[in-house]
Amino acid sequence: MAFASPTSVIEATAGVDDAESLCYWPLWRLTQALQTQALSAQTLLDACEAAFKRDHETVHALVIHDHAAARAEACRIDAARRAGEALGPLAGIPFSIKESFDVAGWPTTCGDSAHAHNIADQDAAVITRLRRAGAVLLGKSNVPLHLRDWQSHNAVYGTTRNPHAPTRTPGGSSGGSAAAVCAGMSVFDVGSDIGSSLRNPAHYCGIFSHKSTHGLISLAGHGIRSDDPTPDINVAGPLARSAKDLEILLRVLAQDGRELRAPRPVQLDHCRIGVLSSHPFAPVDSEVSTVIESLARRLEQSGAKVTMQSMPSIEAEELWRTYVLMLRAATSMYMNDSAYAQAQERARECDPHDLSYATLQHVGTVLDHRAWLQLAQARRRFARAWDDYFQWYDVLLCPAAATPAFELNQAGEPWQRMLSVNGRPQPMTTQLFWAGFSGLCGLPSTVAPAGLSTEGLPVGVQIIAGHGEDLTSLRVAQWLEDLGYCYRPPRMRRQ
Template sequence: MSMDTELVFRSAREQLALLERKELSARELLDAHVAQITRHNPTVNAVVTVDLDTAERVATAIDDERCAGRPLGPLAGLPISIKDTHATAGLRTTCGSPLLADNVPDADDEIVRRMQVGGVVRLGKTNVPEFAAGSHTFNPVFGVTRNPYAPTRSAGGSSGGAAAALAAGFQPIADGSDMGGSLRNPASFCNVVGLRPTPGLVPDPTGLLGYLPMGTAGPMARTVGDVGLLLSVIAGRHRADPLSYDSDAAAYAAPTPASLAGMRVAWAPTLGDRVPVEADVLDTLAPNVAVFEDLGAHVEPACPDLDGAFEAFRTLRAVEFEAAFAQMYAATPDGFKPDLVWNISEGARLSGPQVGRALAELTRLQRAADRFFDDYDVLLAPVSQVTPFDAELTWPSMVAGVEQHDYLGWMESCCLITALGVPAMSVPGGFTTDGLPVGLQIITRARTEATLLAVAAAFEEATAFGLRTPDLEGINR
């Protein structure tokens, strides 16, 4: 492994320490990541738009500020490409759609603004499914993003480009978003860490349906600590987001492994027999129960009330898709992939009473989840019901012998948790006998991200699954 390659696989915290000690410049760190992208992005296809000139200017300016002894943000000098659904001022944002292939926003989304205030060096964009619909990253503008551990397999989605970029050493941290698993599924597929926060922790002041807590932005990285660091920068109230709330950034910035002695842990491998899960996934995750027990936790089979959760999720997802895309679809009906057309059409057919019942069900489920966490500190479950699948598929039509009738079915293990309104994290949970990554989903009570990070850090320290990196050189030989 070359010195540059070793550098790009160091954690964000390690890279920042080198920068702060002036053993490395931001420009040198950027150059190392650009070299890694140049070597391996043609295979992985995670980074889809690059503005190297701007990145070099920003990195040089950070070096000058550091040499002058001026205060810098907590992420100062870290290179990052931004999810291609998050608006970036002056840099093309396509959402993976030909309809937006030439779209250059005038302003940054709030999550992008906060990261740039934190000092990141914006290099480019990461690939997404068309309008972030589905948990497999492909689109007509840029093509398929491939899994760095197995390039014939999916990297997941919709933050698939972000997860693959992390796994391939293209950047140390990444932004993403998650409605039905779009942070968690790609993290699971690519052996990185992805956190869906409690809705409102990471604000969206431009969201169309500000009172509907389904989708949320969140952080990804290769380590739990780096996820916490990025969360500390992007979290916190914004007056234009009615669900947002104040948070203590210091509680997330440097998570330390929790003591699990006496902790009450629920293990739900099939979420109360509600979802089919492939045997490879269950076989890989099952030994992790013993990891928690060895760390002093009491683990038992248990699952929160999920009755009606998938139906409520599907209904409210359709509401959001109809609200977001109906006008554009009416004007350009040939500009959308079939799965998007289906979801928009489902939303258009809903009645007021149907939406009201779904909202009432969501309220009931979230109250029941809060009561569940009176009895358990942590819930463990699979992230995905499948291992990374053939990248040429649109979505898995069968899971453990059970037919899936639309593109949401195979994602149910994440969608169900979304309906509970709680934070959920995908942490590297091991590898199948074929060498494919599998993520463990760790879930806690709403607004307890600090607890979730500490528990995940303890599991990460005990297992070290995330230290295994892909053999990119072998792939390209």
């Protein structure tokens, strides 16, 4: 088994030519250079555009882009900085945004050609906050059709590929987001997550992401003509090349009036860590579980109090059923009448005892209100179990997905595809268990690089903290980064 060797984040992003490596620097390092005027916003933009031109044909992450407008904004910021004007904390930092977020004057399609002419008339809430902080928008990053896949391909924009291994997935639905950040095309991106859509892309691409506590970041302006700031289960969050970057971005993105609690442990040797590297209900490939177990041992050697195979008192099958039903109920509002009628017909034919995703998705789509309220009651019980768990632990480490990045496979529907897990076929949808594990109850979850598979592919770890404890999971990710578990530029650029 190969692992990321301990090294600093600056060493990991350094290249033969510093100008070429600039596009891989973390946000925190870039903001320091911009604020001291050791670097100009225009130079940084040039580095990101060069990365885009170099790898766009292969990676295809930014499917909408306007470098000319971004350059004009970078020029304005440089002039304001030279004049000594007060600027926002992200002034001059180029970023991209998931295609499903509205940008005034740009299309929002969610990968559906039926929405190709859906032009937004105003920015999504997160865009407003980022512009106010001085960040410079470069473009939109690719998504799967209706944001429902662990790959990012659609008939409108085509296929996004993993920068580390172009025959493999970058994840989904924020796959274009992770690929753009990984390849140096943007410094950070903001995606959404209802079914691991921030977490699996970070895991597959070897970067950091943060699924925020439900409601902490507004989702107004996300999806097709949606103004709901806190839709059920779904959340927004940043993707970046450093855990420090995630905290900087979270402080900008958090809705007004939403305070961030101080992290629980003040140092690593005070941290109580539970670890669940796999589960019989949703087995994880040894390429992932072994990396997480090795990471746990490293944390224990560094002084943390680690308990292996630990989890809250929640029955896995009940959690799975509740999560999938509520997930599909939450997304049913985006269906047209014809698709909803088809789901009603299929649900009538379903076996009520069938726990397969293929069945539950239809049942969940057409839930009546009484059934939804019963599930909500179960969710509250799960939330209490998590509260009890976090009386004894500060965080829980677990997988973000069942395997490292898999070979691109666009045949059929996502729920009809299989993964090879420990040499056995597993429905691709089974790994949704690791999404709902924390997502159903709205808990924060940070994904950080944890090592490499035997093939040299990135493997991430999901760090779950208690409700509202976003800075606790981020603090643990920062400690991992200090121990050398950090972003590394794509292999295809380092070869």
